[in-house]
Amino acid sequence: MTWLVTGGAGYIGAHVVEQLLASQRSVVVLDDLTTGMVSRIPEGVTLEQVTLTDAQLVEHVFKAHEITGVIHLAAKKQVAESVAHPEYYWQENVVGLQNLLDAMSNHGVTKIVYSSSAAVYGQPDIGQDALIDETTHCEPINPYGATKLVGEWLARSRTVSDDFSVAALRYFNVAGAGRPELGDQFEFNLVPIALSALTQGKNPIIFGDDYPTPDGTCIRDYIHVHDLAQAHVSAVEFIENKNGIFESFNIGTGVGSSVREVLKAIAHVTDIHLEPTVAPRRAGDPAQLVASVAKARDMLSWTSTRTLDDIAASAWEAWSHH
Numbered sequence: 155m156t157w158l159v160t161g162g163a164g165y166i167g168a169h170v171v172e173q174l175l176a177s178q179r180s181v182v183v184l185d186d187l188t189t190g191m192v193s194r195i196p197e198g199v200t201l202e203q204v205t206l207t208d209a210q211l212v213e214h215v216f217k218a219h220e221i222t223g224v225i226h227l228a229a230k231k232q233v234a235e236s237v238a239h240p241e242y243y244w245q246e247n248v249v250g251l252q253n254l255l256d257a258m259s260n261h262g263v264t265k266i267v268y269s270s271s272a273a274v275y276g277q278p279d280i281g282q283d284a285l286i287d288e289t290t291h292c293e294p295i296n297p298y299g300a301t302k303l304v305g306e307w308l309a310r311s312r313t314v315s316d317d318f319s320v321a322a323l324r325y326f327n328v329a330g331a332g333r334p335e336l337g338d339q340f341e342f343n344l345v346p347i348a349l350s351a352l353t354q355g356k357n358p359i360i361f362g363d364d365y366p367t368p369d370g371t372c373i374r375d376y377i378h379v380h381d382l383a384q385a386h387v388s389a390v391e392f393i394e395n396k397n398g399i400f401e402s403f404n405i406g407t408g409v410g411s412s413v414r415e416v417l418k419a420i421a422h423v424t425d426i427h428l429e430p431t432v433a434p435r436r437a438g439d440p441a442q443l444v445a446s447v448a449k450a451r452d453m454l455s456w457t458s459t460r461t462l463d464d465i466a467a468s469a470w471e472a473w474s475h476h
């Protein structure tokens with residue numbers, strides 16, 4: 155029962171590895187360490203330092219280990235970078251996945267949990283307060299989201315040809331830390347950006363406060379990374395004894411928080427007064443993206459348990475740790 159976790163040295167991947175180990179499964183990590191860190195890999199877990207874009211090296215990993223299934227997190231995930239360098243995103247996220255799927259087929263490995271994203275939905279036309287469910291039309295608005303959606307299709311096509319079982323987890327806004335050592339060290343998203351500003355004595359910036367939301371700032375569904383990691387174990391349990399299926403699942407909380415509410419939670423847990431600066435809207439930001447989580451609850455028996463304050467407190471602890 156060895157699960158290959160691609161991207162297992164990354165921020166989310168390391169949380170997933172810990173939860174898989176806690177579920178009594180053994181783990182091999184595949185990571186090229188471009189953004190991953192060796193220090194995040196627990197003792198006793200083998201690291202294969204391999205890039206997925208090298209098909210031969212990927213093949214070698216499957217020869218070297220008896221692999222039961224794959225959790226595929228390794229990917230590029232910065233929206234702005236994907237707009238500037240789409241070719242890089244297609245190469246890394248799609249060619250890399252294709253190599254992985256080929257190696258799986260060659261070695262009779264048919265179970266995969268795939269890291270997808272709420273970015274597959276783009277700016278859904280479902281009405282201001284509606285929740286996004288998995289039947290909502292997918293229309294990505296940037297190359298990152300497009301590569302994630304195509305990745306779902308690539309994996310799904312193997313359910314017919316090779317009897318794969320695929321669970322695609324569409325992450326909403328991931329933040330927080332399971333332990334201080336595993337925190338997000340990059341300043342790509344609201345919570346780490348705000349914490350970084352705070353520790354430098356700067357004001358956090360709100361991109362637009364004239365949205366049609368109660369306080370005028372954008373609403374997102376913030377999911378604690380520890381809850382998200384547990385969803386992967388539930389997804390493994392879901393596909394483990396099935397053949398030839400594909401299901402996508404929203405992984406969020408079902409509760410929306412505005413940018414101001416997130417900043418308020420951060421001020422609360424850090425006890426630092428913060429005076430946000432309001433800047434113009436950022437291009438491409440939908441007013442509201444909140445998940446319906448009924449499908450994950452009903453089919454995976456998984457729900458989130460941690461609150462926005464838990465996210466803010468654990469992110470702050472991890473940030474201070476660094």
Ligand code: UFG
Pocket residue numbers: 231233271272273274325326327328342343344345347348358359360361362372373374413436439443
């Ligand atoms: N924001 C600010 N100030 C900042 C940073 C962000 O006001 O300094 C706002 C953004 O405008 C947005 C919200 O905070 O309204 C969240 O922004 P993030 O950049 O943290 O996250 P996004 O919602 O833009 O995107 C994230 C991931 C995507 C994923 C998406 C799913 O980065 O990969 O969540 O909902 F697809």
